[in-house]
Amino acid sequence: MMRKFLVLLLVFMLTATLAVSFSGCSHVETISVYAPDGGPALGMAFLMKEFHEIDGVKVDYTLVKGADEIAAAVANGDADLAILPTNLAAKLYNEGKDILFVGTNSHGLLYLLTTAASETFTLEDLKGEVLHLTGESNTPEAVVRKILDSAGIVYEKSDVPIAGKVALKFYKDGSGIVPELVKGAIRYAILGEPAVSNVMQKAAAAKKAEVKIAADLQELWRTATNTTESYPQTSLVVKKSLWRSDKKLVEKIAKLTIDGSVAILDDPTPYLGYLIEEMESTQVPATLKLEGVERANISPTFGATAKAAVEAYFNILLAFDKDLIGGKLPDKNFYCGGLDELQDYKGIIKAFA
Amino acid sequence: MDKKRVLYNIGAPVLGLALFIGIWYALAQAIGISLFLPTPGETLVRFFKLLGEKKFYVAVGNTLLRTILSFSAAFLLACVFAVLSAKFRFFGKVFSPFAVVLRVLPTISVILLVFLLIRSRFAAYVIIFLVIFPMQYKSVLDAIERVDPLLKEMTEAYRFSWQKKVFSFYIPQMTPALLTGMSITLSFTVKLCVAAEVLSYVGKSVGRYMQQAYASLETETLLAWTIAAVLLGFLLEGLLLLLKKMIVRRYHGK
Structure with a gap:
């Protein structure tokens, strides 16, 4: 009886050991990469077009409508890797979601557009005007409020102009602002690329109003925060389990995002075509030109540089509106660590052409 | 003539x-400004250009398939529930609050509630099903209840088998009213399907391409896709009416 029990125990222990060892070295067969449509998707266009398999792992790419949808995909575990607003990454992490920050994807793509005739622009011009924008309780609102606060300009949420103040009128998305700008029905608005390019082209075609860029919000942010860096608007995050099981794969994808940023700036046509035709992007117009892609500031950064910039950004947001990052700074475990060797990597094109 | x-x-x-x-x-x-409202001519030119693109047929095919699948699922289940409600009065009473609530629920509430729970391409199917099912249920139940009671008694008196009752009595009696209701619901399903595709961001669909055109302010493309959706609705409605004519001619000799 005792012998039988010992044999059974031995078999059980062997099975358990084997199961644990196999699960420890298991490699994934397919991963899902999610990106929100529009500017952030530009940073993934190269990968989407060229890399459907990386080191034997099948890669499925999904474009989603916006921040809400990407948050849902990350929160419910559908996304193994995702591009999302950096503050949203912190918020989800602070809510206990299973993600890690890998690196920054873009450094701001917001621009202040105007239909006003004046050739010069200062923030003082916004007083007594309605500023039309998207991104309530998100990066655009935080950036605009920080810029206005630093310039000592008072603002208020309102649909109508207020004497001596800037009235902030929020829209759910840019599609409500674009026709108004084209008609010349509004004077000041904030949009992100590629909507900026689209609205300027459409306005030129309609000949009702001239829409021009009055200010680069990234520049205004640098002035407002007294820094040399723009804000890390979107970032790449990874599911903790994928980072643990296949760190090398994540590192390779991170490196490829740098190659992708070089490739799309070298010749955007094939990648934009792929985004529009194959990924059926609704936010990237077929008429987008190189200068529009440049204005999206796709410049992936990893390692200690990215971590320092993100921490500085979170500190500003924390002092400003802690809810934007989920009430507190994410702890050190939020950052996946490593990837320092990518800090000086500038990317190559030819190897992937 | x-x-x-x-x-x-x-x-x-x-x-x-x-x-x-x-x-x-x-x-x-x-x-x-043709960016806001192009002329019918500009729209037709864009529509005929779309007809030459492969993606047009893929998108229309997918939307058609989605419409037919959701509609058929809703119709079949509506038939089952309506028959149960007609046969077992207690079941009908228990089920009636569900049917009424689903029927009067604003479509936008159904859409938003489904998006809270399901964020995938299946959301479109669920939305269509939830909106169409109560309409179909009521239409089938009404058709059953409108069957001539004297004829019903006759089938009982002559002890028709259940197959004979269903195929020679109930189906011929109910079909004209059912098909009229179905033709109206089917063109509504096309509209609903396109709306659900827009909102749930379904790829390779009429709704997705409409949204692409809308976001880029390509109004003539948006209207060209709208023409495609309208024609799809007409086609399905026409096919059902044709089917109705054939069935009526076969069973009633008119």
């Missing part, structure tokens, strides 16, 4: 269509 009938059956709808196109043209001219 005499002249009067030709004028009535063909001339009047053509006049209506001409008036519609005339109003559209006048509005487009008054606005004067």
